[in-house]
Amino acid sequence: MKINANFQKMKPSYLFSEIAKRTAEFRAQEPDKDIIRLGIGDVTRPLCPAAVEAGKRAADEMGVAETFRGYAPDGGYPFIREAVSRYYARRGVSVAADEIFVSDGAKCDVGNILDIFAPGITALIPDPVYPVYVDTNIMAGNNIVYISGSADNGFLPVPDENTPPADLIYLCSPNNPTGAVYNAGQLAKWIDYARNCGGVILFDAAYEGFVEGGLPHSIFEIEGARECAIEFCSLSKTAGFTGTRCAYTVVPKELNADGVSLNALWARRTATKFNGVSYIIQRMAEAALSEKGLAQIAENLDYYKENARVISSALDELGVEYTGGKNSPYIWLKCPNGMGSWEFFDLLLKKAGVVGTPGAGFGVNGEGYFRLTAFGDRDRTIEAVKRIEKALREEI
């Protein structure tokens, strides 16, 4: 019996365990020191009342024979697929209900989508980025080519004549961890590139709820995307569903590879290896995407956006370079004085009692950078920023 040998090629994910270890050591040395966490990529605000009420109603329905529901359609009930379709339509994007596949998580779909492609293909992945793209491609035995995000391109790499062809192209916008957001012109370059080389863009829009102004929320806002892109999105960050679990993947009907419809392939994969999202959760997601729900979740998004503004204003005053802070819950800062990511982690922990995330955990180009997040409590965020300001004024 042979295991999948590719698992041995995946790097152990030390990032969060190393953070926990260093934080615990500090706590043991300084038990009275108050520690504030600005490192988590998880939401903290409660679910909106519309979703809670819908969940309780649906739970009640499941307790009565007349309204009980068994297996749901694999890709989601029509009511939630249509709610997602309307959510896109608000910004003029036309996505049909049967192009939308509702699932329990964008992370699951981003990983599982590889099932429909041949093994050994080439994936083009930005660096730094969300580690799941790299890990799932290693697991599948694919070749990985990196494209560099850096201060020079605002952490928004675009392809040029030197970019090698790729089968899969991963884009995450707003980006985790850098908070950088592609504009329409940059996405158009990616679409041209993908169509020229016959590749498929896997567009991760998990943070689209933070986008403001004229920047794209969806790659389908851009001409030509329906012929070359799959989009992953989720209620996790938009509606605080990280612990509630509902996401959706859009596979346009126009999208083919090898002359085969990828919509049909993903439908077959879904029918074979998935059994649909809980009815209760689908009703909660529908409520979150209703007019009432959207107004309620906007309050939570505003709360996080104000946290991001508090953090980025302080960095502006200190003259620290960063991306994000706007259109994103992430603030990606350049460690001062040429410090390494972990060196800066230790400095912030010891001098300010603040825990963040070393950029080196997101790829080689993350070294020398550091991620702060806007998902915390307002007062704690303000207090953390005060301490960071004090610590950095002593340092720079």
Add this chain to the structure above:
Amino acid sequence: MKINANFQKMKPSYLFSEIAKRTAEFRAQEPDKDIIRLGIGDVTRPLCPAAVEAGKRAADEMGVAETFRGYAPDGGYPFIREAVSRYYARRGVSVAADEIFVSDGAKCDVGNILDIFAPGITALIPDPVYPVYVDTNIMAGNNIVYISGSADNGFLPVPDENTPPADLIYLCSPNNPTGAVYNAGQLAKWIDYARNCGGVILFDAAYEGFVEGGLPHSIFEIEGARECAIEFCSLSKTAGFTGTRCAYTVVPKELNADGVSLNALWARRTATKFNGVSYIIQRMAEAALSEKGLAQIAENLDYYKENARVISSALDELGVEYTGGKNSPYIWLKCPNGMGSWEFFDLLLKKAGVVGTPGAGFGVNGEGYFRLTAFGDRDRTIEAVKRIEKALREEI
């Protein structure tokens, strides 16, 4: 860009669409005829009150900042892993909480488990059986060897000296579709075989809630299973969770392949491609597995068991051969007079207005057999059985 060419090797799943088509045609011809469905593999009884109340409480918790929960541990909160561990302990089976991985479905896990094994391995699959085992192995590019279930072995094949070695061995007990249940001695033979050839048994216990008397609910009741078996189980049929979604997979610590812990590999797969089950659903599952919940779900199981008894008693009287009906919600009958599965489908539909499932849909050995299910309404089941009796008395 190449797709996964194995998708083209999967047979289109005509079974349920063909059933729907023939039923619709009949309805068009005889619009006044009442049709009873005894074909569904889905539950119909409502969730137990303990689960509904727990779900509503958890939804309320998610609406308040102090009790809100973000990302859950990938493999489940300790409270649900421990509840499953206690559920096993009730029958003297010792399974540690960190050997239990909680997911949104046994179907998902049965498919996704292939990620941790090398492609191109050999899977031994009984015929007839749940089609997902075959489809997921075709999708992964594995070799499939069938072992025949038939009337001669009571649809419970066991390995002998002619059984070729295999890397993966699929067992489903109680079996879908035949309702047959392995006894301890038969499972011991499978364990000996697996240990001799170095294969891993994938044991699907989704219907264990129907087992009565001394028959095994879990392969871990049998000596040696911890060194060679992974078990998939679910609340779908036990607690009516088909539309609520909660399952668990047990990977013992003793289980290695290539000298690597499969528990560690599955944990890594889970961390990389899954984000945990909804907190609300985990609380509902915990409640269903509490003493109070178990007493409540026993009432639903008894309801279905009585339906199964009603159907099988009638077949006894008619002298029709079948397996299942006891320890299972399925009744797998031999079509009378040497009829084919679809021929019998048409006969029952036209003469009795009853829709069942042709056995041919579950593998070549299913031809000439037919599946009835006990998941319907009691009165409708009694009525269906009366009509079947009348139709068959005219026929045999």
